[in-house]
Amino acid sequence: MKIRFEVPNKLEIIFGKDKAECDGCGSDSEEGRSVGELLLPQYALATGGLARDHRPLITFPDNNNFHVLSAAEYRRLLLYLTSVPSLLEAEMGFHIIIDRRKDRWNSVKTALLRISEFFPGIIHAVYVLRPASFLQKALSEVSSKLFKEEFRFRVLVCSCVDELYEHFDRSQLTPDLGGELQYSHSEWIQQRIALEKFSTLMKEISSKLDEFMHEIVDCDMGNDPTQTKELLDCQESRYKALKTELSSATSQGEELLTQVRKPNLTYNIISHVAAVERLLVQLDETEKQFDNFWQKHSMKLNHWLKFRTFLLNFKQMQATLDSHLKTACDMTEVGETANRVDSLIQEANEFEKLCNCDLDSASTVIEEGEKLMSDPLSSVDHIESKCEELRRTSSLLMEKIQKRNLLLTKARELMDRIDKANDWCTTGVEILAGEGGLIAVDKLLEDAKSFGLAAPEQFRDMLLQSATQETRALVTQVCQRVEDVWLMVSVKRATLVRAAARPARPVQTVPPHCAAPPPSNQNW
Structure with a gap:
């Protein structure tokens, strides 16, 4: 099951223009040197100087080496140099100074044609310091009038550096142009290398963050808690690792800032800061x-x-309670003897203890569900239905346990009555067989009340109400015996009562008679 989260905008850190790279703007298949190699000969410079209208300045110094640049190398170098100013400055457009005072007019034309063919930005104006030799100066005066209208940008040909001051403050020009801008090309390159390394590091981190975020957004979070926990631990570990990289990058950036921020900063260094x-x-x-x-x-x-x-937990708890419920439903035996009933009561008590532990666990699961329902992310209806099912099963199980305990309690009471009834019958038979008098009979009838025998019919009804299918035959037998003994005892008592009520006859005194003498034999 996949859960999709709302994805924030892709994390992007802008490092100048997209085409700016310290180690080369072109692809590996393009010919020529890398930007790092092209910066060293100073074919063109981005010194950080600004014109009076605050547009950035690109300078082509008079080093007599511009002609060795191939078209691909020129494009690569210009792409990089125009990416050095801020985006806001670059969008305003550039001023370009072409210094060819020690060169020939053809080199001026070559540079202008190159710029006309490709320049990665808006050109506000191009200032050409024309060749200073007499012949080249004469040629430039003629040539400049012929071709400066051919270009799409404004070209101003300056005879000397003083004419540049109409458009630039001296503080924005380097000493070779008569300015005051302190510019160290080697220091500038070192700072650019450090800056580009830092920006590359940030690009890599940004890419890692973006990849990680999109990966975890679309991940399968699993239906098994163990799997989800492992996923959470893994993602949290990766998050902490990325946080460590971010912290390390911040430390490197702060260290770099300390290195480039020095007293009496020039504008080109200020731009790095x-x-x-x-x-x-x-x-x-x-x-x-x-x-x-x-x-x-x-x-x-x-x-x-x-x-x-x-x-x-719900599934496990529901299965456990269902098992207990089935066991409770199967516990139907009530026993036919007191000893058996006692054994069943002990089993029921142990079963109740076991169920109570699981019922407590079920209550804990229900509490967890209720806490989850308070979370705005929860599906309340789904969780509530599970909690309600647990409550229903728990209630049904407790009801079964209570009924079982009540049934066994009544069965134990029944066994007690049966045992006492049997003992009573035995005593009654002994009294009937012996010479017991009315007192013994009355005591026997009085003892019958201790186990609920006041009348045989009522006693039978009482026992049959507590009897089950297992004990009904025993109850019927005992009731019949009780009725028989009760009847005989009642008859004996009635006899004894009548005998006790009959008046005694008076005793008459009879005098003794003397025996007559035998007749004499004389008459014979």
Whole structure:
């Protein structure tokens, strides 16, 4: 199951223009040297100087080496140099100074044609310091009038550097142009290399962040809590690793800022300081966006883990309660003897203890579900139905246990009555067989009340109400015996009562008679 989250805008850190690279703008298949190699001979410079209208300046110094540049190398170099100023400055357009005072007029024309063919930006004006030799000066006066209208940009041919001051402050021009701008090309290159390395590092981190964010957004969070927990731990580990890289990049940027920020900064160095500061601000914003994204994602993933854990606990608990419920339904025996009933009561008590532990666990699961329902991310209806099912099963199980206990309690009471009834019958038979008098009979009838025998019919009804199918035959037998003994005892008592009520006859005194003498034999 895949859960899609709302994806924030892709994290992007702008490092100058897209085409600016320190180690070469063109692809590997293009011919020529890399930008790093092209910067060293100073074919063209971005010194950081600005015209009076605050547009940036590109200078082609008079080093008599511009002709060795191939077309691809020229494009690569210009793409890089025009990316050095800020985007706002670059969008305003550029001023270009072509210094050819020690060169020939053909070199001026070559440079202008190159610029006309390709320049990655808006050209506001091109200032040409024409060749200073007498012959070249004469040629330039003629040629400049012929071709300066051929270009799409404005070309101003200057006879000397003083004419540049009409458009540039001396503070914005390097000493070779009579200016005051302190520019060290080697220092500038070193700072650019450090700046480009830092910007490349930030690009790599940005790419990693973007890849990580899109990967975890579309990940399968799993239906098993163990799988989800492993996924959460793995993603959290990667998040912490990326946070470490962000922290390390911030430290490197702050160290770089300390290196380039020196006393009496020139404008070209100030631009480097501003670039590093801008990158650090963007890095901080990137980290905040990343933290915000991770907070939302981890919150949802943790909620999903709790939800899947709840469902697993619910399934396990429901299966356990269903098993207990089946066991409770199968516990129908009530026993036919007191000893058996006692054994069943002990089993029922142990079963109740076991069920109570699981019922407590079920209550805990229900509480977890209720907590989940308070989370805005939860599907309340789904969780509520599971909680309600657990409540229903728990209630049904408790009801079964209570009924079982009540049934066994009544069965035990029944066995007690049966045992006492049997003992009573035995005593009654002994009294009937012996010479017991009315007192013994009355005591026997009085003892019958201790186990509920006041009348045989009522006693039978009482026992049959508590009897089950298992004990009904026994109850019927005992009731019949009780009725028989009761009847005989009642008859005996009635006899004894009548005998006790009959008046005694008076005793008459009978005098003794003397025996007559035998007749005499004389008469014979």
